[in-house]
Amino acid sequence: MTIPLDLRVTGATPAGWAVRPFALADVELGDGLFAAKRSLMLDFARGYDVDRLLQVFRTNAGLDTLGAVAPGGWEGLDGEANGNLRGHFTGHFLTMLAQAYASTGEQVFADRIHYMVGALAEVRQALRDDPVVREATDRPGSVRLIRGSYQYLELPATALGATAEVTLAAWVKPTHDTDWARVFDFGDDTTRYLYLTVRNAAGAPRFAITTTGAEGEQGIDGEQPLPLDEWSHLAVTITCATGTLYVNGVAVGENTAMTLNPEVLGSLTNNWIGRSQYPDDPVFAGALDGVGIWWRALSADEVARLPRSGGGSIVGDPVPRRTWGGPSHPGFLAAYPETQFITLESMTESRYTVVWAPYYTAHKILRGLLDAYRAVGDPVALDLATGLCDWMYARLSVLPDETRQRMWGIFSSGEFGGIVEAICDLYAVTGDPRHAALARLFDLDSLIDACAAGRDVLDGLHANQHIPIFIGLVRLHEVTGEQRYLTAARRFWDMVIPTRMYSIGGTSTVEFWRAAGVIAGSLGELTAETCCAYNLLKLSRMLFLHDRDPKYMDYYERAMYNQVPGSKRDLADAEKPLVTYFIGLTPGHVRDYTPKEGATCCEGTGMESATKYQDTVYLAAVDGSALYVNLYSPSTLGWAERGITVVQDTRYPYAQDTTLTIHGEGAFDLCLRVPGWARDGFEVQVNGERTAGTAGPDGYLTISRAWRDGDTVGVRIPFRLRVERALDDPGIQTLFYGPVNLVARDARSTLLPVSLYPTARLSGDLIAALTPEPGAPLHFTLDGVPVAPFFEGTDDPTHVYFRRSEPQVIFAGLDSGVANPVRDDGTGLLDEVWDAAPFRDQEALVDRVRAVVDAWVDGGLLTAGDGDRIVVAAAAAPFQI
Known part of the structure; x- marks a missing residue:
């Protein structure tokens, strides 16, 4: 695909918009549902230690982390999938701060933005510079290799020497219990090498030498793991056929049948402290002191007397290096090495433990920086955002189109979130044609073309990997004028809503889509991923700006008054945003507001949602x-x-x-x-x-x-109680009162049977089935079961869906004495009657009942006598308007 570089800069109001939004600062929230939910999140925005978020960035750059501990969950070196998504939460947090400042004007939010942006600028500069090895705080002159910095020391080619005898020794203070992290490693590849590691597969020290790879290793193993965060002395000697491994001056292992030594290995290419010849092995994390190499075998007494520093015969000074070299472009900024992006370019299948959505993380960082720039005008934020896009263009523009298409089609690893929207927003600021071209380098043509043609290919796709793609396509249409993009977005929206939408406004089950129309058949514990609602709101809003189609704003209201506020726990917390990841729709589900230890994608988008309630x-x-x-x-x-x-x-919505x-x-x-x-x-x-x-x-x-x-x-705006039926099983239903999805609070794990027609009014309003709770707006009981709004973020077990049970034909409390007949598809006679509501008067209702009864009698589903009894009951029932 050829990317033109003559795309125009869009103005503040893109071509094609019928309406435009106001800035967050233009709309002040008054006391109410949205302001209350926002207030809870603002406590988190004010109180959370942002150095914890910056820890992974500083670590990657080899900077001082100021003693901060990274968040749990996906953030941190020990996060899920090797922490391969780290850094994303920082972007979300910046966006939250930007929105909080725009909404409230509180200086604390601006100050935090400037601090974080400044820290990220220091990180980018450190990544540009050569790595610098730091000292351990408790030993001047020692060397500290920070876990996650991917730093090691390169020794001169002559350091080991072609000698038959050798001693390797060092004081070590490991800070992490990963296996196979090397103290010394000399070799050419994974065939010829010699190493000394603090931990083998059993956690104990090991020395090994080989000329034929791992199977030919001649080794010596210790018996006990070295303690973490404590200094230990580790040494090995080789003389004649004997190798001896020492810990703290005491021999802990011996091999008397060795035939290999440095002389046999000869000259080696890779001479390292802290790094392994095996690329998947971890880099040593901890401190080193008294590192020495002797071209002879020290005696046991000599080993025991080795000082904490000095000694040995290393020729020249060790040079600090990064395992991944360094950024390919000065604009690179991430909390992990560029190798995540490089490896993706050759991947053909998903391996999220190797590469987990690096461009998704880049999007969150870019979005946060842009929002920071918009909120406080920080030029450093704009410079960082521009550099990040310049780096991406330099990386992606040289790849063949088929490579990019393959990358973007890989589940999880190739996920790039809403990066196209963010790039287009940057382009609107910079006018740099490379940025417009960059946005099109993320085109996934197979998906775009299918949706533009109206072909539903969503079954089996990861929902939140794909929804943000269409947000970007709308922006691309605004930048390029290309109709295909907008058409694809419109038709995609119709493939999701309502056919893959749950009542609260969410979509997806275990993060994926099922076939269109499968609602009851997909209810589970891991439904309605919160990120999906966040992104569907953005897409709906953007399409409304173009089309003013009421379906977009109807969806917007649904999600804004249900899933979005209901995903936030009604509790202030300075340490956790307390937002759901999934919202289980099985009976009796209790929402988890701290999923995966915090810092997931949905908690990130939840922070954003809770600070922009007024935007539409x-x-x-x-x-x-x-x-x-x-x-x-x-x-x-x-x-x-x-x-x-x-x-x-x-x-x-407490009042009408x-x-x-x-x-x-x-x-x-x-x-x-x-x-x-x-x-x-x-x-x-x-x-x-x-x-x-x-x-x-x-x-x-x-x-x-x-x-x-x-x-x-x-x-x-009069509220009525109504039901919505699952598309694949009309007997599975959910309750709405005006815009509010009402849920039962009950610990039972089976669908509750609910009857509503016996008290229905001519208007079709089913509200008489509910008994109001005095002094508690929107709280009711239904057959003795508490019913309340979904948007309340409580820990109660809830039932969003129930099983409709209407066994008898009853009108306004008058029982006809006839069982309610039901079609094969689950639709009952009473459903067909009340689907025509409202009725102007009782006569109109009776006319409808007679027409439905006649059709059911003609279809053999009802006897004529039972039909007459139903009509008589409808005419005699004491209805309310």
């Missing part, structure tokens, strides 16, 4: 002619370009109304979103007088007028 409450027409109210939430909008302030006063007060004057359209579930009863009053009108094709009721200071707009 309002939108404006690109030409400034209209204001869109998308979410009903207590907030204040400062619309600076029109000199207008809008104050929204509401307790939504809101009041908007206009401050300032001017003519514009006020577009009030009518949710898809609010089909009837949506009312608007301007200055106390009811305004006629209905929602247009875009789902908004528009009021056009010249607004005066102090004008008020009252909106009533």
Whole structure:
């Protein structure tokens, strides 16, 4: 694929947008659900020790880590899959800080941004420079090899010497219990070598020499592991046919049948302290002192008297090196070596313990730096972001297209997150055509082409690896004008929502997609990955900016009032963000707010979600002619370009109304979103007088007028209790009250049977089945079982889905005496009746009942006599409106 370098720089409002967002700073949240959830996350943003996040970056660069301990989970050298995703959480944290500062203006967030950006700049500079070996704090003149810095010492070619006798000795203070980390290693490859290690496979010291690889090693093993974080003396001597291994001056092992020695090995290429000839072996982590090589075999007494420093016959000074050499480009910045990226280029299958999504991690870092630049204008952040993209372009632009296509198609290892969106955002700042070209180097053509053509290829794909791709494609369309990108994103969205969406707005099971329409059949403990909802929100918002299709904002409201707030535990914590990874949808599931010890991808996106709740409450027409109210939430909008302030006063979703007060004057359209579930009863009053009108094709009721200071707009959005059925099993259902997904709180691990029709109203509202809990808005009981909003972040066992059970045909408490017949697909007669609600009056209901009964009788599913009894009951039932 040829990448053109003549792409234009997009302006602040990309071509094709119908509406545009406001900055976070333009919208202030009032007291309510969103502000309360954000407040909990701000405690974490203020209190967490950011040096812990920077630890892995500083370690990789060989810098002082200031005694910080890396977070658990995926962050740290001992994280899952060898810590191959480390560094991602730092990017998330920067984005959270940037959003927190934009939203609140608190200086503490800006200060933390500047500190972290400055530290990352020091890391990048250290990676550019030659490595520097540091001293152990408890022994001046010693050498400290920091675990994770991939540093070792290279000895002169003549250090070992072609001698038949030799002594190798060193004081060692290992700081980690990894096996096979070398003190000395001399060799050409994995065939001819000699080494001394602090730990063999059994954890004890070992010396070995071979000319035929591992199977031909002549070795000496110790008996006990050396203690961690303590100094021990380790030595080996070879003389004639005898090799002796010493620990603290005491012989712990002997081999009297040795035929190999340095003289036999001859001149060797690799002469190292701390590094193994085997590339998968760890680099020695710890301190070294008194390192010496003698071209003779010291006696036992001499070994025992070796000092803590000095001695030996090393010719020349050891030179500090990195196992991976150094960055291929000065813009490189990561918390692990560039080898992660290099190895990916030759991979053909997923091996996340070897390479785990390095470009995904690069995306998080890039995004965090860009957000930091936007929030506080730190030029260093922009320079770091620019350098990172320059490095990626230098790396990827020279690869054949087939190599990139293969890379991006590899599960997990080739995952690159939303990096394309971030690169396009940088391009909007820099105007550098290489950055626009770089964004297209991530095209995964097989996926783009399939989705653009409307071919659903999602079954079996990793959900969150692919959702952010389409976020990037929308931005690429805005940069390039290429329609294929936008078409693919639109059609992809339709493949996920609603056919792969759970009621709370989430998608995926065990991180993957099943076939379209499989909802009940995919419910499990590991469903609804939180990252997926975060990214679907971004994609929905971006598509709405282009199309103003109400389906996008209906989804946005669903996820914002359910999965996103419900994924955050209702508890302040300065050490953990307390956000779910998966949300189990099996009966009685208890949410885990500290998955995998913290610092996962979903906790990262959870930090971001909780600090930008206001980003889509309002939108404006690109030409400034209209204001869109998308979410009903207590907030204040400062619309600076029109000199207008809008104050929204509401307790939504605890209440069903809101009041908007206009401050300032001017003519514009006020577009009030009518949710898809609010089909009837949506009312608007301007200055106390009811305004006629209905929602247009875009789902908004528009009021056009010249607004005066102090004008008020009252909106009533009536909630009704309704159900949503699983697409593959209509008997598996979930409850909604207005925008709120209500869940049962019950420890049982089986689906709860629920009956709702016996008390249904002519409006179709099922609310009479619930008994309100006094003084607890949105809390009810259903057949004695507590029911509450999903968005509450509690530790209660919950039931999001239940089994609908309507055994009898009952209207308004009047039992017809007839069992409710059910079709093979699980749809009952009562379902067909009530699906036509609301009914204008009881007569309209009876007409519907008669039509449904006649069809079921004609189909042989109901007797004529039972049908008559059903119609009589419907006519006699004491209905409420």
